[in-house]
Amino acid sequence: MTAPPLHCPRCGRAAEGFDGCRVCAGEGIGVNTPPPLADLAGLDLASYPGGPWGWPKALPTPGPPVSLGEGNTPGIRLRIEPDGPQEGSAPGELWVKYEGGNPTGSHKDRAMAVGLAAAVAAGADTVVAASSGNAGAAAAAYAARAGLRCVVFTNERVPAGLRAQIDALGAERVVHRGTVAERNAAMAQAVEKQGWYPLTSFSWPSPGGNPYANEGYKSVAYELARDFAERRIDTVVVPTSRADLLAGVGRGFRELAAAGLLPEVPRLVAAEPAASAPFTAALRCADRADQERRRVASRPTVAFSLGEERPCWQGLDALWRSGGTAVAVTDEVITAEHRRLAAEGLLMESSSAVGVAVARELVTAPGALVVAIGTATGLKAPGG
Amino acid sequence: MTAPPLHCPRCGRAAEGFDGCRVCAGEGIGVNTPPPLADLAGLDLASYPGGPWGWPKALPTPGPPVSLGEGNTPGIRLRIEPDGPQEGSAPGELWVKYEGGNPTGSHKDRAMAVGLAAAVAAGADTVVAASSGNAGAAAAAYAARAGLRCVVFTNERVPAGLRAQIDALGAERVVHRGTVAERNAAMAQAVEKQGWYPLTSFSWPSPGGNPYANEGYKSVAYELARDFAERRIDTVVVPTSRADLLAGVGRGFRELAAAGLLPEVPRLVAAEPAASAPFTAALRCADRADQERRRVASRPTVAFSLGEERPCWQGLDALWRSGGTAVAVTDEVITAEHRRLAAEGLLMESSSAVGVAVARELVTAPGALVVAIGTATGLKAPGG
Structure with missing residues (x-):
């Protein structure tokens, strides 16, 4: 099974990469490009085990789950x-x-669990996330679980507790003092030149995060x-x-x-x-x-x-x-x-x-x- | 339904209060005094909903549950x-x-959920816990949920994150700089004179925490x-x-x-x-x-x-x-x-x-x- 193709739900075009529809971006509109909706027919809701991996067929991601027990929150x-x-x-x-x-x-754990599985399936050795907080911590944890290297681009406003969490989980934290545009450009370069797998967006206007995640x-x-x-x-x-x-x-x-x-x-x-x-x-x-x-x-x-x-x-x-x-x-x-x-x-x-x-x-x-x-x-x- | 009587499992005597067997304490041994084991006959394990309130009949506590969604951990x-x-x-x-x-x-949340329900059932308006950490935070949260006042006796070694958590949850944090014996004495006085409901022990040697909790x-x-x-x-x-x-x-x-x-x-x-x-x-x-x-x-x-x-x-x-x-x-x-x-x-x-x-x-x-x-x-x- 390979990951399903992504399309722009606004203009209908096929997407390239994980960073939104480039055509709509040209109109100044950030549009994410999700996979097709999953077909849940025949599943029993009462016995759904919870979490992103509870119904594997609902996910676009081939390959084994990456999980730390996320989901089933009260x-x-x-x-x-x-x-x-x-x-x-x-x-x-x-x-x-x-x-x-x-x-x-x-809640970011739900996305990063799936995002890291997608990164592993794509053969990545490094994932990258731009985040001032929870997404960076979640990326760090699930990358560790999956055995992948994780780089988190942050700014200087990250609270101390979050910084400590990201560091303790072994991610490389890169503090960008420049503009968002500069940070996006650095991330785009890492994705395009070094093959890092992107878990968050790096284009402008932002379409939102990785559509598989x-x-x-x-x-x-x-x-x-x-x-x-x-x-x-x-x-x-x-x-x-x-x-x-x-x-x-x-x-x-x-x-x-x-x-x-x-x-x-x-x-x-x-x-x-x-x-x-x-x-x-x-x-x-x-x-x-x-x-x-x-x-x-x-x-x-x-x-x-x-x-x-x-x-x-x-x-x-x-x-x-x-x-x-x-x-x-x-x-x-x-x-x-x-x-x-x-x-x-x-x-x-x-x-x-x-x-x-x-x-x-x-x-x-x-x-x-x-x-x-x-x-x-x-x-x-x-x-x- | 009233709470079942407590007995010392070591010497068989009935317990007074929530602070262990006084007879065994006299021998230098701290023995907690649990209620009788619950009878789970006829229950279906596969459909157990999880958490301390999943099987109400397993608990000694009358009155409505106090819950913040604890349990069902992965x-x-x-x-x-x-x-x-x-x-x-x-x-x-x-x-x-x-x-x-x-x-x-x-994990302390599982105990404090039950402990606060017991405190409410006992008609308490204030609960007290001696804790250098997680128990104090859990007591604070469940007391808030139950609408009871909470006093936490701590020492000076409590990490900053825990202190902040206890404070944010509205508990009164009392830092005891004296010996454990002095802290126990202060807590005993609050329990006996002021009728505060104890969630942790205050005798020596310690029997462990409140047996209902x-x-x-x-x-x-x-x-x-x-x-x-x-x-x-x-x-x-x-x-x-x-x-x-x-x-x-x-x-x-x-x-x-x-x-x-x-x-x-x-x-x-x-x-x-x-x-x-x-x-x-x-x-x-x-x-x-x-x-x-x-x-x-x-x-x-x-x-x-x-x-x-x-x-x-x-x-x-x-x-x-x-x-x-x-x-x-x-x-x-x-x-x-x-x-x-x-x-x-x-x-x-x-x-x-x-x-x-x-x-x-x-x-x-x-x-x-x-x-x-x-x-x-x-x-x-x-x-x-």
């Missing part, structure tokens, strides 16, 4: 204090799916559908930057629905920090052509792992297909939610609080069942 | 490089059960038995200090065997740092009466969360009943194993490396299946 129901306007109405249910339980402490995120949708079983999830809220997770979750739900394993795809909502909210801005435009081209200023935020100037097309596509939307919350709201989660026993990364804060706004409808993806543990940077 | 098979003596023989299998995937990053550890055994199903686990290696986890795992396996859900109880092995190895020393004595009274010097070790001068009786009992033993490894071996695990993608606390290092020594028999409990993530103190 759903935790949060308290909702009813307030004024909904007084007397039946409250909805607010859940968080806690991805901090993964081996390196974030991203298939690992579909398992989040499978697990949600399995764990909530007969209960209908109304909305899944995903903290969004380049929308790899959002797009992967959307693809997973679509595969389940196509196979008759799920009656209806939940509405997806991209949660963003107000300081950097391209999806929220884009969806205010009436016209999809304008949405694709919307740009915003990206300012610093406490949710340091989020922040883009443009809405990655894969994220827009996921929102369009699920009838979803995007919601931005201020740093003040994010910080308050971070504290509120800790006061309920959950120490998560601030980016996770972005999702929960948005979910809390959406759960006011009586009987609504809203799940936020809690993307990472707070242990790497307990202050934020 | 088993990960490690590489074994065959070396000299076993050349040509079929290698055994070395697995680690990665407890760092729990909500606060350690410890019932949460039985779920480690249930999950292992479920996940390995038809395959026979030869040996389970448990990093051991006061032996709460070791005793809980042993009780879980005994319950399964008594109910006919497991053909044979695996051999349990206590893994200790050589710098502080009371079980290893004790089991060199021929006579159980001497084993119970064995004392060693406890020196500092890289495995900072381990270290006792006496073998807690509950641990000896678990080893006796399973035909097990204790093995000590030097700090040099622990450090090398810690690096070796990281080189395979697993960043764990040094104490976890103690267990894996011992398991690696025991897996040389052809066909042997050895599981080490990887007790905690390395994210709280990446250097060690």
Whole structure:
């Protein structure tokens, strides 16, 4: 079995490499090029073992799994204090799916497990990821597990805990002090000249991460559908930057629905920090052509792992297909939610609080069942 | 339903409070006083949902569960490089059960989930734990979840990451600069005068932690038995200090065997740092009466969360009943194993490396299946 070909879902052209559609990039739009949706017909959702490797046929990757026990993260129901306007109405249910339980402490493990298997299958000896955080740590861990060399391009803003994690896992950490364009150029050169296997993107505008790796995120949708079983999830809220997770979750739900394993795809909502909210801005435009081209200023935020100037097309596509939307919350709201989660026993990364804060706004409808993806543990940077 | 009475398994007397058998303590032996073993007859192991709350009837605790999604941690098979003596023989299998995937990053979550439910059932408004680490963080998280106040008595050696975690979770951290005896006295006074519910012990010699809370550890055994199903686990290696986890795992396996859900109880092995190895020393004595009274010097070790001068009786009992033993490894071996695990993608606390290092020594028999409990993530103190 060889890996299936990749195509651009926007213009239909075949893709070269793992770095998005070059034609659409020429129009200023970063479009990822996923493999075809998997056919899940005949699978039994109740006995899905969880994790990206739970259903091997759902993955594009030939060769043996690379795994550290990722996936099967718990759903935790949060308290909702009813307030004024909904007084007397039946409250909805607010859940968080806690991805901090993964081996390196974030959802990125699901993608890097699949990405490293793809790298091994491609005969690579070195993988490279550009990351200011969790993706770098996950790449380092799964490269170690697979026995491949790993180089992580970071910037100077990486929190100390993450730096220590990447170093302890044996990756070579290269701090780039230049612009993103310079970092991208360095990575492109390593990929093209030295044959390093890219786990994140290195073109502009960014299409999102490696499309094979991203298939690992579909398992989040499978697990949600399995764990909530007969209960209908109304909305899944995903903290969004380049929308790899959002797009992967959307693809997973679509595969389940196509196979008759799920009656209806939940509405997806991209949660963003107000300081950097391209999806929220884009969806205010009436016209999809304008949405694709919307740009915003990206300012610093406490949710340091989020922040883009443009809405990655894969994220827009996921929102369009699920009838979803995007919601931005201020740093003040994010910080308050971070504290509120800790006061309920959950120490998560601030980016996770972005999702929960948005979910809390959406759960006011009586009987609504809203799940936020809690993307990472707070242990790497307990202050934020 | 009220909580079942506690008895001393060594002398048979009824226990008062949660701090071990006072009669045996008078003989200089710290003996925990567990509730009766649960009757698991009629349960189906294959459909056990995992975690301490997976089988409510296995727990002594009345009242609703307190949960943050703990349990169901993954088993990960490690590489074994065959070396000299076993050349040509079929290698055994070395697995680690990665407890760092729990909500606060350690196995302690299983106990504190049950301990906080017991505290709520007892009508407590404040819980107290003496801990230099993971237990304090777990107590803080589950107290927050249950809406109870939490006080953690620590010493000055707590790593910064753990301190930050405990603080972020809203516990009151009290640093005791005095002796352990003084700390115990302060905790005893809080329990007796102020009615605080104790989650760890405060008497001398220590019997181990709260016996209701410890019932949460039985779920480690249930999950292992479920996940390995038809395959026979030869040996389970448990990093051991006061032996709460070791005793809980042993009780879980005994319950399964008594109910006919497991053909044979695996051999349990206590893994200790050589710098502080009371079980290893004790089991060199021929006579159980001497084993119970064995004392060693406890020196500092890289495995900072381990270290006792006496073998807690509950641990000896678990080893006796399973035909097990204790093995000590030097700090040099622990450090090398810690690096070796990281080189395979697993960043764990040094104490976890103690267990894996011992398991690696025991897996040389052809066909042997050895599981080490990887007790905690390395994210709280990446250097060690």
